[in-house]
Amino acid sequence: MKFENTLTFARELDLHDALKAYRQQFHFPQVNGKDVIYFTGNSLGLQPKRTQKYVDDIMKDWRELAVEGHFHAEKPWWDYHERLAKPLAKVVGAKPQEVSVMNTLTVNLHFLMVSFYRPTQKRFKIICEEKAFPSDQYMLQSQVRFHGLDPSDAIVEVKKREGEHFWRTEDVLKTIDEVKDELALVLIGGVNYYNGQVFAMETITKAGKKAGAMVGWDLAHAVGNVELKLHDWDVDFAAWCSYKYMNSGPGNASGIFVNEKHLGKVDMPRFEGWWGNKKETRFQMKPMFEPIDTADAWQVSNPPVLSLAPYLASLELFDEVGMPALIQKQKKLTAYLEYILLEVGKEAGSVFEIITPEDRGCQLSVFLHGEGRALFDYLMKRGVIVDWREPNVIRLAPAPFYCSYEDIFRFGRILKEGILSK
Missing domain, CATH: 3.40.640.10 (Type I PLP-dependent aspartate aminotransferase-like (Major domain))
Structure with missing residues (x-):
């Protein structure tokens, strides 16, 4: 599939997502009065409402x-x-x-x-x-x-x-x-x-x-x-x-x-x-x-x-x-996240080195060359929950149960703003 870095495209992907209803089955923390963009399911998953x-x-x-x-x-x-x-x-x-x-x-x-x-x-x-x-x-x-x-x-x-x-x-x-x-x-x-x-x-x-x-x-x-x-x-x-x-x-x-x-x-x-x-x-x-x-x-x-x-x-x-459906969505979500990262890197003049190989699950680990902890802090303050690892890596894990393609698009916009606001 040829991806696009637009809100319309992301929403179109979500519209045809067979698992889209399950997002409503989870509780999302809020930052600034809005649901967070949650990319740390590799550390602690969100709470299912039925729990x-x-x-x-x-x-x-x-x-x-x-x-x-x-x-x-x-x-x-x-x-x-x-x-x-x-x-x-x-x-x-x-x-x-x-x-x-x-x-x-x-x-x-x-x-x-x-x-x-x-x-x-x-x-x-x-x-x-x-x-x-x-x-x-x-x-x-x-x-x-x-x-x-x-x-x-x-x-x-x-x-x-x-x-x-x-x-x-x-x-x-x-x-x-x-x-x-x-x-x-x-x-x-x-x-x-x-x-x-x-x-x-x-x-x-x-x-x-x-x-x-x-x-x-x-x-x-x-x-x-x-x-x-x-x-x-x-x-x-x-x-x-x-x-x-x-x-x-x-x-x-x-x-x-x-x-x-x-x-x-x-x-x-x-x-x-x-x-x-x-x-x-x-x-x-x-x-x-x-x-x-x-x-x-x-x-x-x-x-x-x-x-x-x-x-x-x-x-x-x-x-x-079932795991087959989750894995199918996971692969597509992660591929879209990789695309957005590379697009933002081009637009903002930054180099994001993805150190996760092709053999992967939900997670992408990214070296923030030329950036630092301040960018991570910016993302967190804007309601993008990611994980920081020394020396200069953020881990992003869009879990398929509750993450959307629109989440990934919006993350890209906030990421770009964070880079350009320095």
Whole structure:
């Protein structure tokens, strides 16, 4: 499609957008009495309007039923988490029994490392991307030290090439091949938080498995954003947060994936708790753990239903729309945003370097050459909510559920004004 940098064109795209009605399903903050242009769904998604009822239902049940809400609420609390499994499995390309919702992201990565990072004298190395999200770096380093190993020896980082802002798949595969005899685990962020790059997850997983390693993915910026086929790709495990593209609320519950080939094993190394025990014997309080034959076996405590309620509300939206429709719009929105950025750069005499490669989801990360933090501050004051990353990058993520083409056009006008007003 040939894009145009006009309000009429943007509105025409919105008119024919099959998902346009869903914008009204979300609450928008306001700046200067107007709805913001919200491009930070990669950090915290907007609140779905239906969320309030899901939370209120639990508060009502707690008020009226107290402890009996565990079994007699309309959505009983004791199995509340199971309602999330089927719609969430569709989002990540899994079987319902392969997913569960619990804890938070880094907590779950630590729990999963207990099962899937089992270093030996020969195989002990972990491959990750350089400058992974800090929490992942801390998690990996602490896990390696826990096993009595030196992170500088055990952790192998795949680096970007000199002068480039993205990782090359061939470099990841080369690194796997170079350390294959010592490789215990490949664990990479499926979509990089800084540049928005989508890694070749299927290809990398296949190479890691061929080398005899376990393969896991941190999908914090991938889930609800890009196509995932975790089961078909033979991924061993994955974890993700739910508050970015999944719109479940700040710091909310994390999801996990465990491949079905690892399920139902009594001798699986795992930190265990009573909610991972078989439902049939859970309340018999037996002294020995009997793992449920789903990913719920990795749960240790009863589900925090007040946290799960917003997640369930959002997953209802995902189930209505489906990932194929969201991805289709995401690609078009992001392409239009790229076009507008380049057009504004020409008009305003600025150079915007988009460091996000073609393998991407919603996000574009942009170097503001010749500009600075003042431009970011200008955008924020004008109601354009974007994200700043040092040294001179803004991240823009037009989420397809609630962002419009008119948002992108208006962003371009405000961006140009900010540059020319210096």
